[in-house]
Amino acid sequence: MPAEARCVRFARRAKAGEHYELLYWTDSCPDEYTAQLAVLMARMSTDTPAGGLSYDEETWDVARVRHVENTWKQAGLDSLVASARHRGTGELAAYSVLQVSDRKPWLANQDDTLVASHHRGHRLGMLVKILNIRRLLTGYPNVERIVTFNAAENDHMLAINVALGFRPAGYDGEWQKTL
Numbered sequence: 001m002p003a004e005a006r007c008v009r010f011a012r013r014a015k016a017g018e019h020y021e022l023l024y025w026t027d028s029c030p031d032e033y034t035a036q037l038a039v040l041m042a043r044m045s046t047d048t049p050a051g052g053l054s055y056d057e058e059t060w061d062v063a064r065v066r067h068v069e070n071t072w073k074q075a076g077l078d079s080l081v082a083s084a085r086h087r088g089t090g091e092l093a094a095y096s097v098l099q100v101s102d103r104k105p106w107l108a109n110q111d112d113t114l115v116a117s118h119h120r121g122h123r124l125g126m127l128v129k130i131l132n133i134r135r136l137l138t139g140y141p142n143v144e145r146i147v148t149f150n151a152a153e154n155d156h157m158l159a160i161n162v163a164l165g166f167r168p169a170g171y172d173g174e175w176q177k178t179l
Helices: 005-012 031-043 062-074 124-139 156-162
Strands: 020-026 076-088 092-101 104-115 146-147
Touching: 020 124, 020 146, 031 062, 031 076, 031 092, 031 104, 076 124, 092 124, 104 124, 124 156
Parallel strands: 104 146
Antiparallel strands: 020 076, 076 092, 092 104
């Protein structure tokens, strides 16, 4: 099934209801959401399955978000960001990042996708990924492949990826030494 048809099919089933709205931007987060994006980016170090590895909680703030955005841009990456915002609180509840480079116009890289733990269960991970894939199909017609990676323990995100047509292409392992 073509990617756009697959996205439409799953978007119909993955409605988050009236409590969330989807937002998106390219390269630079709008100022009014940057502090909230920093909170979500910090949660990547605490809220994602780590397969028994131990990670320290990362500290993110507006300056660090802007630094990373600038670093991506200087590396020649266009960064498509999709986010879900809770209407009642105005809080960003989820985000996903897809990146494309002019140096490899046939390839996109799926970077972070995170749904804040207290907003899970509303299909937000699926919705932000679908929004970004649709933007990619429209704005970057030369992309033929999207590369992504997930922890083997992240059953929920792996199921989303399989539903969207991703398939395993390799495995990676991480080791950690505790002193």
